[in-house]
Amino acid sequence: MKKAITIAGSDSGGGAGIQADLKTFQELEVFGMSALTAVTAQNTLGVQAVYPMTAEAVSKQIQSIGEDMGTDAVKTGMLFNAEIIQAVSEQIVEYNWQNVVVDPVMIAKGGASLLQLEAITSLKKYLLPLAMVITPNIPEAEVLTGISIRTDEDKEEAAKYLYNLGVKHVVIKGGHDEGRDVSVDLLYDGNEFKTFTSKRIPTKNTHGTGCTFSAAVTAELAKGLSVNEAVSKAKHFIQAAIEDQLLIGQGHGPTNHWAYRKRMVAMR
Ligand SMILES: Nc1ncnc2c1ncn2[C@@H]1O[C@H](COP(=O)(O)OP(=O)(O)OP(=O)(O)O)[C@@H](O)[C@H]1O
Numbered sequence: 429m430k431k432a433i434t435i436a437g438s439d440s441g442g443g444a445g446i447q448a449d450l451k452t453f454q455e456l457e458v459f460g461m462s463a464l465t466a467v468t469a470q471n472t473l474g475v476q477a478v479y480p481m482t483a484e485a486v487s488k489q490i491q492s493i494g495e496d497m498g499t500d501a502v503k504t505g506m507l508f509n510a511e512i513i514q515a516v517s518e519q520i521v522e523y524n525w526q527n528v529v530v531d532p533v534m535i536a537k538g539g540a541s542l543l544q545l546e547a548i549t550s551l552k553k554y555l556l557p558l559a560m561v562i563t564p565n566i567p568e569a570e571v572l573t574g575i576s577i578r579t580d581e582d583k584e585e586a587a588k589y590l591y592n593l594g595v596k597h598v599v600i601k602g603g604h605d606e607g608r609d610v611s612v613d614l615l616y617d618g619n620e621f622k623t624f625t626s627k628r629i630p631t632k633n634t635h636g637t638g639c640t641f642s643a644a645v646t647a648e649l650a651k652g653l654s655v656n657e658a659v660s661k662a663k664h665f666i667q668a669a670i671e672d673q674l675l676i677g678q679g680h681g682p683t684n685h686w687a688y689r690k691r692m693v694a695m696r
């Protein structure tokens with residue numbers, strides 16, 4: 429069985445963070461492991477509190493996996509501060525992990541900060557050059573590049589900027605591209621652009637869409653798919669998860685992580 433580790437924050441509400449990642453790994457038949465970077469008190473209404481781990485505690489968790497079990501792919505989500513980013517980057521180098529998916533989580537749906545502003549320089553300097561894939565949403569791509577993204581050309585320019593920081597593949601997600609009836613994710617591999625388009629689902633229940641999408645990319649890379657194939661599969665996975673609504677909580681509800689498998693079983 430292939431293995432994947434998520435290095436991310438805990439979402440007590442279960443829709444995003446470590447919980448979304450492990451559910452997604454399981455649904456895609458990959459053995460899930462984790463290193464917690466922070467504990468959040470969170471629900472569908474927002475983030476009530478953030479308790480970061482020490483960089484040492486994060487390092488030790490990764491070391492436990494690296495020294496014994498190993499992994500076929502790595503995902504990073506909420507990293508919170510520069511010390512954690514540096515520790516994670518060092519461990520990725522130490523164990524020579526190649527299939528690294530960086531979801532540059534910055535701000536939760538309700539506006540709470542999940543990454544300190546001064547940590548963005550460290551993210552760009554230490555972690556991005558180790559990434560096989562980076563999966564920013566539009567606001568994250570704007571912060572990382574300083575480019576204001578309004579048009580498809582702006583997205584392409586931002587993707588090129590991120591590629592030039594040493595990331596091998598850039599996926600700029602289209603969930604925040606509101607006012608369109610489609611959600612378009614753009615993939616750039618340094619050579620050509622490819623788009624993955626789906627019907628935009630009118631719903632407020634999109635808590636954890638980004639985490640779930642990047643976890644699905646990670647699981648598929650662990651299984652040996654190419655980045656192109658992994659992104660395509662992840663797009664189908666998240667589309668099913670948003671479509672098959674759960675209606676949990678009073679705010680931005682979680683997606684349905686088992687919708688994709690339910691569909692696959694029904695098609696057999
Ligand atoms: N309403 C929607 N309908 C269809 N697809 C969507 C919708 N919202 C998001 N997506 C898809 O979900 C994935 C995640 O995109 P999004 O831009 O929402 O990430 P995000 O902002 O990082 O998510 P979050 O911060 O909630 O974890 C992308 O593949 C995007 O196309």
Ligand SMILES: Cc1ncc(CO)c(N)n1
Nearest residue numbers: 437438439444445506536
């Ligand atoms: C712990 C955690 N990671 C990531 C996100 C982004 O969706 C969130 N809301 N919470």
